[in-house]
Amino acid sequence: MDSARSNLFWQGPGDKKRYHMVKWDHLAKPKEFGGLGFTDTRVMNVCLLSKWIVKLERGDNDPCTFLRNKYLSDRSFFSSDGSGGSQFWKGLHLIKKYTSQGLVYVLGNRRIRFWLDVWLDYCPLKIRFHRLFKICNQQDALVHKVLRNNEVNLTFRRVLGQREIEEWGELLRVLEFS
Numbered sequence: 001m002d003s004a005r006s007n008l009f010w011q012g013p014g015d016k017k018r019y020h021m022v023k024w025d026h027l028a029k030p031k032e033f034g035g036l037g038f039t040d041t042r043v044m045n046v047c048l049l050s051k052w053i054v055k056l057e058r059g060d061n062d063p064c065t066f067l068r069n070k071y072l073s074d075r076s077f078f079s080s081d082g083s084g085g086s087q088f089w090k091g092l093h094l095i096k097k098y099t100s101q102g103l104v105y106v107l108g109n110r111r112i113r114f115w116l117d118v119w120l121d122y123c124p125l126k127i128r129f130h131r132l133f134k135i136c137n138q139q140d141a142l143v144h145k146v147l148r149n150n151e152v153n154l155t156f157r158r159v160l161g162q163r164e165i166e167e168w169g170e171l172l173r174v175l176e177f178s
Contacts, residue, residue, distance in 0.1 A: 049092055050099040053077055056092075057111070076111040079140060114146040115139055120174065128174075129167050132156070147175070 029035020055064045056077045071089060072080055082093025112119050115126040115133050126133040133139060137155045138146070146153050152175060160168060 046095050046098055049095050053092055053096060053099045074111065076113060076117070078117065079113060110142065110144050112143045114141045114143045119143060125171070129171050131164050132160075132167050132171060135160075135164065 028040040031037040082090045
C-alpha cells in the first residue's frame with residue numbers, strides 16, 4: 001500500500017517514471033520532525049492488530065469471545081501458534097512479538113504465564129531468573145497454579161546448585177513484596 005502511494009506521489013500524471021528524490025521513510029516522518037506527515041500504513045496495521053491482541057487477552061467483546069472459543073479455549077493468545085487459522089489469525093501471530101514487548105499483565109484473568117509473561121516488574125521472570133527457568137519442570141505454568149495457598153509450587157529437574165539457590169532466594173523475595 002505504501003509503495004502504491006509512493007508511486008502516485010512521485011509518478012504524477014501519465015505513465016512516465018520519475019526518480020524518487022526523497023526516501024519514503026522521510027515522507028512518513030511526522031511534520032514536527034521534518035517529514036511530510038504521510039501515514040506509514042505498515043505501522044498503522046501493526047498497531048491495529050496489536051489492539052486486537054490486547055482485546056483478545058481481555059476477552060471484552062463478542063468478536064473476541066468468538067475468536068477465543070474457536071482458537072484458544074482457556075489459553076493465552078501468546079501461548080498459541082498461528083497454524084490452522086484464518087488469514088486474520090495468522091496476521092495476528094505475525095505481529096505478536098511486537099505486542100508482547102510492550103505488554104504488561106495485571107493479575108486476575110487466570111491465563112497469565114508465570115515465567116513467560118510480563119506480570120511482575122518490566123521483564124518476564126524467565127529472563128530475570130534464567131537459571132531457574134532452564135531447569136524448571138513447569139516452564140509454561142500459569143501464575144494462579146504456581147502461587148497457590150501462599151506457596152510457590154514449582155519443581156525442578158535436578159537439585160539446585162549454589163547459583164540457583166541464590167536465584168531462588170531472590171525470586172522468593174520478589175514474590176513476597178509483589
